[in-house]
Amino acid sequence: MIPVCRLDDLPAGESARVDTMPPIAVFNADGELYAIDDTCTHQDASLSEGWLEGCLVECPLHAASFDLRTGLPTCLPARRAVRTHRVTVDDGVIHVHVAAEEDTAA
């Protein structure tokens, strides 16, 4: 379980990058919190810097799009899913529970 930041510091529409190995991106999508692996599965780009629209995040390099709920790509050029991670808020602090490798969506 990794603390990310205070909930107050991540308003709706914002994202935070956690420097785990590999890094994780945490999103506040209209009040719902999601965490996925930060690196686009197509090519090296940080999804925390992507464009958030509803539950989809668009990669800032080549416009691949991922569903934050499942980690699955919704369009090319990405073809492989990113891992999703569970997020909780304890005492006003956002925590990420890093998923094991085998939890990766197919």
Add this chain to the structure above:
Amino acid sequence: MRTVIVVGASLSGLYAARELRAQGFDGRLVVVGDEPHRPYDRPPLSKDFLTGRSGEDRLALGDTEELAELDAEWLLGTRARGLDTRDRTVLLDDGRTISGDGVVIATGASARRLPGPALAGVHTLRTLDDARALRAELTAGARRVVVIGGGFIGAETASSCAGLGHDVTVVEAAPLPLVPQLGPEMAALCAALHRRGGVDLVTGTGVAALRGRGAVTGVELSDGRLLPAEVVIVGIGAVPNTGWLAGSPLALDDGVLCDDGCATALPQVVAVGDVARVGGTRAEHWTSATEQPRIAVRNLLAGYTAETLRPLPYFWSDQYGARIQFAGRRLDTDTVRIAEGTVTDGAPGEGGLLALYEREGRTTAVLSVDRPRPFMRARRELGRGAGAMEAVS
């Protein structure tokens, strides 16, 4: 339509094949490729692939399952040498012919070479085989490398070579590289990245000759200087692969001439990617190669130009640890304003920068160095603006 032939098995050729199936074409689909490889992505060749950070498995476009679903006949390692447009027959260099109802031309472009005899140690970087050969040479120990050409391929390759510990010099004939793409102010900032990466940039002089007998030993510059080198990389642009279309009635002029819908003057022949000059412009951009096939296939299947596109030009480059992104259509008369970030010692400062190109109070283009998020916002706004302008014009 019963048979469609896609000539070219790279990025735009594969996207065309995908679009044909996605848009309901269920006939015979033949893809002809002159390289022996399945479609692969080129951008990593000058970067992660060259430095060994990633392998060939990361280059593949489309996995076995998807390629099987496409249900195409792949004629790889086979070069097209002619197109008979009367019956839309593609002639192959092994003597075979394939006739189809529709043809997608996606033959790309080839690296421009220097005249003169071939010397060992002299490379271009365009194909997987090029990259394999160069990678093998670069792992054989520290070398003196001269990169001829300071464009994106040259700069990325120089950056990768420097990262591998080689002694690197870039030679650019113009007073400053990347001016046509970025304009002088921003080109100067990006040129300064070479210094950051420990690479010498020599500008304003061309190459007179390569020295060496059998293997290259140096590069003689037009101003008389001699740069010793064991490895020379020639990055002086690419030439569209239209030679095989000579003698066909297709209009050729630095590419296959197409309308705004990727359609040629001949019914049932469309062109996409680096080889296509769409609406007067030929763009050697990854994004164009992935965007054009949807429109081209739509028009091919319709039999006329039912839809056109004029996407906002977009390209990116990774060099010396910096990510450069550019979108829009700038003119030399535009003014440039740094909207975010700072300049340190003539180069983008730590934290990068965002620059806006402006004309009569509106933004025409945007350049970002390591500022992907505001770049994305600006690019989207530009795209909306461009769409609105075309709607009223």
